[in-house]
Amino acid sequence: MALLTGAPRGTKDVIPAQVYKWQYLEDTLRRCARDFGFTEIRFPTFEHTELFLRGVGDTTDVVQKEMYTFQDKGGRSITLRPEGTASVVRSVLENSLYAAGLPLKVWYMAPNYRYEKPQAGRLREHHQFGVESLGSASATADAEVIGLADTFLSRLGIQTVALRINSIGCPKCRPGYHEALRAYFNTHEEKLCPTCHERLERNPLRVLDCKDEGCRGVAKDAPHTTDHLCTECAEHFEKLKSCLSAMGIVYTVDTRIVRGLDYYTKTVFEFVTDCIGAQGTVCGGGRYDGLVEALGGPSTPGLGFGSGLERLLMVMEASGVEIPKPDGCALFVAAIGERAQSEATLLVHKLRRAGVAAEQDTMGRSLKAQMKYADRIGARYCAVLGDDELDAGEVKIKDMTTGTAEPCALSVEAIASYIKQK
RNA sequence: GUGGGUAUAGCUCAGUCGGUUAGAGCGCCAGUUUGUGGCACUGGAGGUCGUCGGUUCGAUCCCGAUUAUCCACCCCA
Numbered sequence: 001m002a003l004l005t006g007a008p009r010g011t012k013d014v015i016p017a018q019v020y021k022w023q024y025l026e027d028t029l030r031r032c033a034r035d036f037g038f039t040e041i042r043f044p045t046f047e048h049t050e051l052f053l054r055g056v057g058d059t060t061d062v063v064q065k066e067m068y069t070f071q072d073k074g075g076r077s078i079t080l081r082p083e084g085t086a087s088v089v090r091s092v093l094e095n096s097l098y099a100a101g102l103p104l105k106v107w108y109m110a111p112n113y114r115y116e117k118p119q120a121g122r123l124r125e126h127h128q129f130g131v132e133s134l135g136s137a138s139a140t141a142d143a144e145v146i147g148l149a150d151t152f153l154s155r156l157g158i159q160t161v162a163l164r165i166n167s168i169g170c171p172k173c174r175p176g177y178h179e180a181l182r183a184y185f186n187t188h189e190e191k192l193c194p195t196c197h198e199r200l201e202r203n204p205l206r207v208l209d210c211k212d213e214g215c216r217g218v219a220k221d222a223p224h225t226t227d228h229l230c231t232e233c234a235e236h237f238e239k240l241k242s243c244l245s246a247m248g249i250v251y252t253v254d255t256r257i258v259r260g261l262d263y264y265t266k267t268v269f270e271f272v273t274d275c276i277g278a279q280g281t282v283c284g285g286g287r288y289d290g291l292v293e294a295l296g297g298p299s300t301p302g303l304g305f306g307s308g309l310e311r312l313l314m315v316m317e318a319s320g321v322e323i324p325k326p327d328g329c330a331l332f333v334a335a336i337g338e339r340a341q342s343e344a345t346l347l348v349h350k351l352r353r354a355g356v357a358a359e360q361d362t363m364g365r366s367l368k369a370q371m372k373y374a375d376r377i378g379a380r381y382c383a384v385l386g387d388d389e390l391d392a393g394e395v396k397i398k399d400m401t402t403g404t405a406e407p408c409a410l411s412v413e414a415i416a417s418y419i420k421q422k
Numbered sequence: 423g424u425g426g427g428u429a430u431a432g433c434u435c436a437g438u439c440g441g442u443u444a445g446a447g448c449g450c451c452a453g454u455u456u457g458u459g460g461c462a463c464u465g466g467a468g469g470u471c472g473u474c475g476g477u478u479c480g481a482u483c484c485c486g487a488u489u490a491u492c493c494a495c496c497c498c499a
Binding site: 060370376 | 492494
């Protein structure tokens with residue numbers, strides 16, 4: 001078959017046979033957000049490019065080389081959203097949502113676009129569930145957000161993820177740390193890989209995360225962020241750790257965690273797995289106390305996370321989580337002959353209007369083929385309608401799982417109540 | 423952006439040391455007598471062997487390019 005064109009690189013269709021998995025995942029996430037007191041927010045798929053330059057940070061890879069940016073017919077520079085947080089903050093400011101009282105706790109589920117080279121767990125269009133909590137500077141808010149992530153992961157039956165946390169400090173203490181880090185790495189420069197020489201300039205934190213053997217050796221004894229925090233940041237981090245422990249949430253402090261978005265301050269965290277390939281971060285986020293102000297709003301602390309739906313489904317798949325399939329056809333009405341055919345059409349239509357998921361043949365198949373079809377689509381019950389039944393005013397309703405049949409009066413009401421009572 | 427693997431039926435894959443009509447399993451459709459699915463058996467439909475070019479008497483197979491896809495780096499969800 002010559003196909004005109006395939007789907008764009010890095011995008012994925014969700015075919016009918018698979019949607020139930022997405023629906024299950026989405027329902028679970030929605031319920032979890034509600035239980036934690038978060039409400040949904042929706043925003044456009046594209047924004048002014050400026051928002052991301054300032055919000056995400058114009059030195060980040062996401063902004064520098066991964067954005068889908070174009071000029072619209074009005075000459076505006078528009079960008080397809082590469083991540084959700086900037087849009088949320090923009091919407092909050094634009095609609096003065098903070099005026100209704102703080103904290104403001106919102107969640108979203110939306111596609112993101114990044115021009116990347118696709119691989120396992122990495123797409124050009126991917127979907128994220130994310131939450132943002134604005135207004136509280138307290139570590140309790142951090143614990144609440146992390147607690148929400150921990151909860152939905154466990155509700156989804158995902159056990160193969162580990163929580164890693166770190167604190168990367170604030171604008172007060174971070175420069176000092178960066179200096180200490182640069183000074184340390186400069187004394188070992190000859191052992192670092194070429195990419196890390198670049199990293200040293202842009203973001204020395206990244207060197208800590210390099211997988212190169214030489215870099216690992218050097219990074220092992222590098223100064224830790226946590227040793228260079230100002231008292232405020234250090235106290236915040238301690239408070240978070242004790243909150244998590246009190247909540248029974250297992251974590252490890254990983255001083256190599258660095259996030260690629262500029263707005264993070266203090267707490268950063270990741271839930272990672274090793275069962276879906278190299279892109280193992282299933283949920284990542286942190287605090288961004290300077291972001292709201294950077295986007296022109298009042299100085300407001302906040303934090304949040306993003307979680308990739310495709311990756312969550314991959315982990316669920318890899319760890320054998322069984323996702324319940326929704327009910328399909330409740331009653332298949334097989335018809336023999338033209339008279340029964342049109343009676344069946346009427347019957348099925350009325351049953352559907354009465355709330356019964358009924359089906360009939362539209363392919364002109366033989367009775368046997370109709371039965372086969374009913375079986376294939378997973379019909380719970382099946383009724384054969386022919387001249388005999390029409391004359392007698394009664395049909396046999398066959399239970400497709402047991403193979404036994406019971407008689408029922410040939411009326412919409414009788415059949416509907418028979419199916420519903422089961 | 424860099425590197426490696428792969429490309430044959432709807433799906434998972436064989437195969438041709440280069441030679442006539444390219445196969446299997448699963449799936450789909452039909453039949454195995456007259457009004458009943460799952461099991462079994464039989465048959466059928468379905469492929470320009472990713473695309474373009476080169477070598478050759480001859481290419482699905484060898485070579486080159488291109489595209490797609492998978493995986494890793496980078497980065498992130």
